[in-house]
Amino acid sequence: MLTIRLANSEDVEIVAKHDTHISKNLVKDKVLRNEIYVVYDTDRFVGWLRYGLFWDTIPFMNMLEILPGYQGKGIGRQLVSFWEAQMKAHGYKMVMTSTQQNEHAQHFYSAVGYIGVGGFIQSCGVVTGESYEIIFMKDL
Numbered sequence: 001m002l003t004i005r006l007a008n009s010e011d012v013e014i015v016a017k018h019d020t021h022i023s024k025n026l027v028k029d030k031v032l033r034n035e036i037y038v039v040y041d042t043d044r045f046v047g048w049l050r051y052g053l054f055w056d057t058i059p060f061m062n063m064l065e066i067l068p069g070y071q072g073k074g075i076g077r078q079l080v081s082f083w084e085a086q087m088k089a090h091g092y093k094m095v096m097t098s099t100q101q102n103e104h105a106q107h108f109y110s111a112v113g114y115i116g117v118g119g120f121i122q123s124c125g126v127v128t129g130e131s132y133e134i135i136f137m138k139d140l
Contacts, residue, residue: 001041018067047070049065051083080112
């Protein structure tokens with residue numbers, strides 16, 4: 001049985017273990033700000049969604065990850081749909097995300113209704129040699 005919910009302090013360790021893109025302290029901060037959703041299959045952690053606000057006004061999904069063994073079963077779709085419903089309930093009219101053009105995620109986002117609206121290459125010394133980053137938007 002799948003459970004999707006906001007992460008709480010008890011989820012910090014497991015999310016930080018798997019989300020290697022941000023520090024454990026930032027995971028804690030985002031949990032306190034209600035910016036991480038988790039998915040459990042009964043009591044087994046199977047994935048998470050982390051977001052922030054683009055321009056301080058538009059929910060921007062920074063990370064969506066379903067663990068191996070659980071991918072391809074519709075869990076990511078359910079998690080995104082749940083998050084979108086939460087964002088709509090909070091009064092947001094649109095959501096955003098991004099992915100690199102060489103990642104399979106671009107096809108997933110298109111399949112769940114996101115539209116590519118532009119992109120960029122990170123070449124300002126932050127990250128070099130990266131693929132084109134595609135920005136996606138979806139009206140709620």
